[in-house]
Amino acid sequence: MKLLQRLLFGVFSTLWTLTISATHLYTDEELSSNLVTSLCQDHQGYIWVGTEYGLNKFDGVHFTQYYHDDSNTHSLSDDIVRLLMTDRDGTVWIVSNSGVQRYNRMSDSFESLLFYGSPQANINDIRQTASGKIWLMSANDGIFEVNTDEMTAVPVERVNRLIQKKEEGDNMYIDSKDRLWLGYRMSGLQMIDLKTGKSRYYDEQQLNARRPCDITEDPQRRLTITSYSEIMQLNEQTMQFETVISYPRSSVLYIYKTPGQQYFIGTMGSGLWRVDFTKQEVSTVDLQLNEQLEQGITKVRAFLEDRNGNRWIGCFQKGLVFLPAKANVFHYLGLRQMATDNGNILRAVFTDKNRHLYICQEQGGITDVTYDGKTLRHWMGEHTVMTMYADQQGSFWAGTFRNGLFRIDPQTGKETWIPSTGTQRIGSITQDKQGNIYTAAFNDGLHSYTPPNGMTERVLGKGNLDLHNKYLNTLFTDKDGRIWIGHYYGIDVYDPKTDRLVDIPVDSMLRPAIVYAITQSSEGSIWIGSNKGLFHYHKEGKWKRYTTKDGLPNDIVCGLVITEDGTLWISTYRGLAQMTPDGTFTRYYRGNGLREWSYLRGVFTHSVIGEVIMGHQNGITYFAPKDILKDQFEQGITLTGMRLANTDVNGTMLSGGKHIITQSLETTTDITISYEDNTFSLRFSSMDFRDAQNVHYEYRFSDEPKELWHQTASGVCEIFFTHLAVGTHHLQVRAYDNGVYSPVKELTIHVTPPWYRSWTAYLFYLMLLATFAVLWWRYYWNKRQAETNEEKIKFFVDISHELRSPLTLIKSPLDKLLKGSHDPETTHALLNMERNTNRLLTLVNQILSIRKIEKGQMKLHFAETNYGEFINEICHDYDYQVEKRQIKLTFDNQAPNMKVWIDRKNFDKVVANLLSNAIKYVEDEGEIQVVLRQTEKEQAELVVKDNGPGIDEDQLKRVFERFYQTSVRPAAGQMSYGIGLNLTQKMVKLHSGMIEAHNRTDGHGSAFVVRLPLGNAHLTQDQLVDEEYFTSSFVPEEKKVITTDMERPKKVRKKTTYHVVVVDDDEELRSFLETELGATYHVHAYSDGKKALEGIADIVPDLVITDVVMPEMDGIELLKRIKSSTKTSHIPVILLTTKTAQQSRIEGLEQGAEAYIDKPFNLEELEARAASLIANRLRVRGKFSGIQEQAGVVRQVELKGIDASLMDKIMKVVNERLDDSDFNVEALAEEVGLSRTQLHRRVKDLTGITIGEFIRNLRMQQAAKLLAAGDVSVSQVTYAVGFANPTNFTATFKKHFGVTPSEYIAKHQREKWGSDTNSVEDETKSSDD
Secondary structure, eight states: OHHHHHHHHHHHHOEEEOOOSOOEEEOTTTSSOSBEEEEEEOTTOOEEEEETTEEEEEOSSOEEEEOOOTTOTTSOSOSOEEEEEEOTTSOEEEEETTEEEEEETTTTEEEEOEESSOTTOOEEEEEEOTTSOEEEEETTTEEEEEETTTTEEEEOHHHHTTOSOGGGEEEEEEOTTSEEEEEESSSOEEEEETTTOOEEEEOTTTTTTOOOOEEEEOTTOOEEEEOSSEEEEEETTTTEEEEEEEOSOOOEEEEEEOTTSOEEEEEBSSOEEEEETTTTEEEEEEOOOOTTSOTTSOEEEEEEEOTTSOEEEEEETTEEEEEOSSOOSSEEEEGGGSTTOOSOOEEEEEEOTTOOEEEEETTSOEEEEOTTSOEEEEESTTOOEEEEEEOTTSOEEEEESSSOEEEEOTTTOOEEEEGGGTTOOEEEEEEOTTOOEEEEEBTTEEEEEOTTTOOSEEOOGGGOOOOSOSBEEEEEEOTTSOEEEEETTEEEEEETTTTEEOOOOOOTTTTTSOEEEEEEOTTSOEEEEETTEEEEEOTTSOEEEEOTTTTOSOSOEEEEEEOTTSOEEEEETTEEEEEOTTSOEEEEOSBTTBOOOOEEEEEEEEOTTOOEEEEETTEEEEEOGGGOOOOOOSSOOEEEEEEETTEEOOTTOEETTEESOSSOTTTOOEEEEEGGGOOEEEEEEOSSOOOGGGEEEEEEETTSOTTOOEEOOTTOOEEEEOSOOSEEEEEEEEEEETTEEOOOEEEEEEEEOOGGGSHHHHHHHHHHHHHHHHHHHHHHHHHHHHHHHHHHHHHHHHHHHHHHHHHHHHHHHHHHHHHSOOOHHHHHHHHHHHHHHHHHHHHHHHHHHHHHHHTTOOOOOBEEEEHHHHHHHHHHTTHHHHHHTTOEEEEEESOTTOEEEEOHHHHHHHHHHHHHHHHHHSOTTOEEEEEEEEOTTSEEEEEEEEOSOOOOGGGGGGTTSTTOOOSSOOTTOOOOOSOHHHHHHHHHHHTTOEEEEEEOSSSSSEEEEEEEESSSTTSOGGGBOOTHHHHTTOOOHHHHHHOOOSSSOOOOOOOOSOEEEEEOSOHHHHHHHHHHHHTTSEEEEESSHHHHHHHHHHHOOSEEEEESSOSSSOHHHHHHHHHHSTTTTTSOEEEEESOOOHHHHHHHHHTTOSEEEESSOOHHHHHHHHHHHHHGGGSHHHHTSSOSOOSTTSOOOOOOHHHHHHHHHHHHHHHHTTTOTTOOHHHHHHHHTOOHHHHHHHHHHHHSSOHHHHHHHHHHHHHHHHHHHOSSOHHHHHHHTTOSOHHHHHHHHHHHHSSOHHHHHHHHHHHHHHOOSOOGGGOSOOOOO
């Protein structure tokens, strides 16, 4: 009984205190529920918290919560979690109301256990055997063993058959001797030796009528059981249980053993107990918690000591309590801990030489308290004390808010008010070496009082102390006795020895700053805290400023305390800082006992033993600087989370078709994401559960400068990456806490490119590029070849144009000669000349035909033709050549009645070229066969084959290329130009046919095969013509050139008075035409268009014959000028050209050319065309043009019928009103009784010009006659012909005649007096009567 009393006294008299001050309570604001049921820690360091509503995983910063989801079979099976266990492999096992699961770290999901033999197993306990097996204790089915590979649970029959109360299983324990102990719900305990299979049951009587609540072993491995009122241990000698510790009856739940062999008991309502087996006592643990937890009613359902020694207590209905292992170096004293707390904020803090702590609250006087908050004394009633100071005699001085200065005797507590201070607001007090007291009066400057009682105020600076600002905050006496004054405009320094201010240089940033604190280092330099940072004043007069850029937590410095070793402690608006003598800053925000991080301005002090005391709104933080040690990181940081598109990443997630991670997040070193998912975040933790608010993370990529580290805000553990570039990035991350860095963690992040930037794509691009390169080279080569061919064809076309003029000079005289009578030898020579001329002309025509085809200017006309007769006729054209070389040319017409649709004028070039080519390459006495037949595919097939040398096989496919020449030399010695076959192929394609070349298989030589479709279904209607189309006009090109009508008599033309202008830059052709046409006309020859235009304006010829291609001014431009002048627009123009292109013809005709004749031309054709055009010149259109000279004033026009009557009427009106400047088209229309539109149309039909031009021409002609007379001025003529403005008249006259009126007068005066040339009245030539 005495022993029990002693034990009970120990229980009630002893409180075991956990020396911690950073205790933290996690509630349902962070947890899924406050109903904590179980705890465990896995190998990665996570703390797992089971509750009656969900499961929680904690990394020290972030809670991850898991719940049951009906739609997800891999979610938590039930929200009520009863037990948690981490096995030796690090796997977390969860026992809930719906079964057992294990956590899959890769997929961040849960795998359910399948029970055999008991589908509704109700598990009450889970253990791991010495061999590593997982055993489960069911409430009613005994023991199950887990197959971890198959995730199945099988009953352990060898054990279950020994269990006496299967239906009452509550807890189990496997001891160090490999014995299984089973505790039953109602009562009783059973032991089963797993080695021998022996079993023993302990009933209630053997257990002192106690129900075993939990089972464990003590440090000496003695089996221990707990009950509601005592702890019993097994006596191994007697195998009986003996009571070792008793305690008042309580709802004991579990007994927990820490790795350090400490034991704790969790109770349901009596808090947490510590068990001391050595002293054989239990003691209640004082958690030193805040008011949220009331000791004595705390229900401890779970307890855990983690690998860092931190302790976690699961308090049912309260939450999770965290007790850090390391003692805090920062200590907190809250105002609410003091009995005299009035609820107001702190105004000042002070310590005396006895280490007494004095707290000054607003309207709360002065309270002398211990460091644990116990009140010792109270002074100053309800005064608001702003500052305290202890003088050299030991008296206290108190400055108040608007109640002046007080002196306090600390021994007696007597308070003495200094009346001279009145209602001053005193914020700081100091003393000089002479013992004078100085006060800083806000808005009243610096004051001083003489010792010892301070009743007399001293006059400073002879009453004229000129401070920079009178709103004083703080005073400080340096080692030299000078008083440093901090105010709202920097500082001033007062020297009591000289009774004046000291002139010192001040930093430009300090002078406008508000100063809150001043202190001095041991070597004499001054430190000043202000709202613009920290300032350091060296004795030699140099200043240095420190801000957040240098390491301060905030630029508003509230307090300064310097230690003996020169370390400066700085309180700011946002955190505490330590600055070592070398200038290194360490920032402290929270953790290690720091509860506040916003400090009060000017509220700071230090104790006689070196403690630093900093005030904040609701209390003070105090610490011994020597205790501030660097809290090293015991392990590196861990990647605990990754979010992508607002989704937590696990090992099953894919990005771009690839797994993002191939290991768990905690162990992975490689992350792979698609370029589409390159915006994500990574979350880290130190996993040692230090205060996260004091930790920030720094990171950099390996390709960045080594000194460059990006930084998160304090308390932020997540790093965000936005649009990370494609490629491989090596990320380095480290944690920082109070000047200590963690080891660097390295991650490799692969951002895979889009498919078009993958290596496969690049290989494809390379292949594509190579293909393009080949294609480009082929294109470039073909283009070069095409350009070369184009240049060649252009060259040949240009040469062809140039050849046409010489051919004209050859052909025309040759035609003349052939029409005469000559001896046979001369006739043979002339015919030979004609034949070679025609050969040259044929080559020229072929080149021009190719050009026409390529430009799309060749339009074919197809008529039904007897194919055999057509070919036979062409074959006979070559009789002379084959006979001369004794070549056998045969034509085998196997389809004599076959007809095809061809353009006879052009298709003859196909047959002629094939025959010419065969004749060219076959040897003398060789053979050429022409075969015509109809194929089975309803095609007309023409074969031209020879027995010549043939063509190399590799050259066959190129024989139709332009300018391509085979290596075989022509047998006849003729030159090959590579043009004929190219033209042949193009012409065949225009006929919708095909042509091919091959070497003969029945002997030597080559064969060319042409196939044409039968019928005309492949042709359009506008391409079809009747046979008569070619009857009169068609003569094969070669025949047209060779055949000359020698019997046709030439029509003899006699000399006329007509004038013809010939324009050509070819002097020989020009002379030839001048000679030939000179017999009939007056010919005026010019070498270019510019000179011709001048002559045409003077002589106004009856006809102009001009070449197109000329220097200076070409024929087209000359034609434009002629037709644009009203004086010459009536003159007919014949264009001679070598340009046979249709576009060139259209351009000439559009400009008004009356005829277009190709070179070489037939002279008789040219003469006939010229005579015809001149004869038509005097048609009605020409007579009424107004250009010809009028009889009298205006010559009367003679017409018959309606047109004559209309013109008479028009001429009459015009003549009558010629001098009327208001006379216009509207007036004329009104006079003749027609509308303006009708008049315009009728006159245009009759004269070829508009009615306006008709009137203007008549006026100009009348003006010309008046000016030619020479007895009038230009102004007179202007008004006489109906012009109101001489300037307008001059411009119109010059446009009409090409000269100004003055120049016209001078010209006609010269003709009248010094020239026999005809006057302007004789310009009109009479026709040949």
